[in-house]
Amino acid sequence: MSRWQPGQGDGRPRWRVAGRLAPVVDRSDGSSANPRAVAPVEPAVTGDERGSADPRHRRGRRQQHGRRPRRGPVLDRERWLSIVSPIGLLLIWEVLVRLGWLDVRFFPPPSRIAVRFAAMVADGTLVQHLGISLLRVLLGFAAGAVPAVVLGLTMGLFPVVRAVLEPVVAAIYPIPKIALLPLLLMIFGVGETFKVVTIALGCFTLVLVNTVAGVVNIERIYIDVARNFGASRLDFYRTVAWPGALPMIFAGLKLGMGVSLLLIVAAEMIGARSGLGYLIWNSYQVWDMAAMYIGLVLMSFFGYVFTMALNELERVVLPWRPR
Numbered sequence: 001m002s003r004w005q006p007g008q009g010d011g012r013p014r015w016r017v018a019g020r021l022a023p024v025v026d027r028s029d030g031s032s033a034n035p036r037a038v039a040p041v042e043p044a045v046t047g048d049e050r051g052s053a054d055p056r057h058r059r060g061r062r063q064q065h066g067r068r069p070r071r072g073p074v075l076d077r078e079r080w081l082s083i084v085s086p087i088g089l090l091l092i093w094e095v096l097v098r099l100g101w102l103d104v105r106f107f108p109p110p111s112r113i114a115v116r117f118a119a120m121v122a123d124g125t126l127v128q129h130l131g132i133s134l135l136r137v138l139l140g141f142a143a144g145a146v147p148a149v150v151l152g153l154t155m156g157l158f159p160v161v162r163a164v165l166e167p168v169v170a171a172i173y174p175i176p177k178i179a180l181l182p183l184l185l186m187i188f189g190v191g192e193t194f195k196v197v198t199i200a201l202g203c204f205t206l207v208l209v210n211t212v213a214g215v216v217n218i219e220r221i222y223i224d225v226a227r228n229f230g231a232s233r234l235d236f237y238r239t240v241a242w243p244g245a246l247p248m249i250f251a252g253l254k255l256g257m258g259v260s261l262l263l264i265v266a267a268e269m270i271g272a273r274s275g276l277g278y279l280i281w282n283s284y285q286v287w288d289m290a291a292m293y294i295g296l297v298l299m300s301f302f303g304y305v306f307t308m309a310l311n312e313l314e315r316v317v318l319p320w321r322p323r
Contacts, residue, residue, distance in 0.1 A: 093110055105289070107289075136264055144201065144203040153237055162212065169205065184197055184201075199263050202256070207256045215241045218240065218241070222240055223240055
């Protein structure tokens with residue numbers, strides 16, 4: 001680095017270059033007072049600039065400016081772990097049963113459950129129970145979710161309607177829907193209507209509350225703009241309330257689907273002769289633990305499938321929403 005030094009001997013200012021003194025060039029004729037050639041003075045390089053010459057430093061600076069590092073291998077590893085971990089759990093379960101550390105009466109080995117599963121699929125028993133339960137869930141979910149969305153949009157758009165219905169919803173919401181099963185049995189009997197109504201009531205309040213919250217949280221400016229442009233009531237539903245509340249509506253649908261699966265099991269246990277809930281309860285009564293575990297695993301599996309389906313639908317309908 002060059003630094004100016006006071007004159008020494010001849011009174012001329014000198015520059016210290018690379019550890020030695022060099023005279024200043026005489027601007028009148030371009031010659032130097034020192035007969036030796038003066039080495040060119042290079043600009044000083046700071047620590048940051050030296051670091052920037054390092055490719056690793058440049059990559060770090062690019063990442064600081066918003067470029068994310070590639071996580072392909074990390075994501076692949078996480079995806080494989082999510083697949084391998086359940087398989088590993090089943091293997092541990094099998095080994096513990098074989099070693100006698102788990103009671104086979106309560107925890108049959110996965111190999112025995114797999115054999116029982118194949119037998120139930122072959123004779124059509126499992127397909128029958130599964131199809132009936134899925135039909136009941138879908139009918140009840142639709143019967144509860146669709147009116148809940150329409151009523152929720154109305155309550156969110158019109159404060160008068162919200163003021164009238166909100167106390168009723170607040171009183172019904174905390175009641176466990178399973179506690180209503182005796183009343184529903186007395187009203188509808190043990191037929192299909194009882195099961196569909198049970199599921200519909202369970203998901204209705206969840207979807208309704210989330211829909212109202214989604215509409216209420218819409219920024220007021222959108223409603224004012226629609227009103228200034230003379231939007232009709234249908235336009236308010238279609239262009240303001242519906243798209244603005246969709247994120248919260250999907251949240252309510254996911255919660256409602258989970259509750260629907262819980263309620264169908266309870267309803268089929270006490271008032272059905274078919275379905276996964278009946279399969280689980282009947283297997284317990286005859287001490288067929290393998291069949292009972294099959295029913296439990298299928299309920300868990302379809303809960304996961306329904307959640308993933310709603311997530312994909314949300315991704316298509318709301319592509320702008322951050323993930």
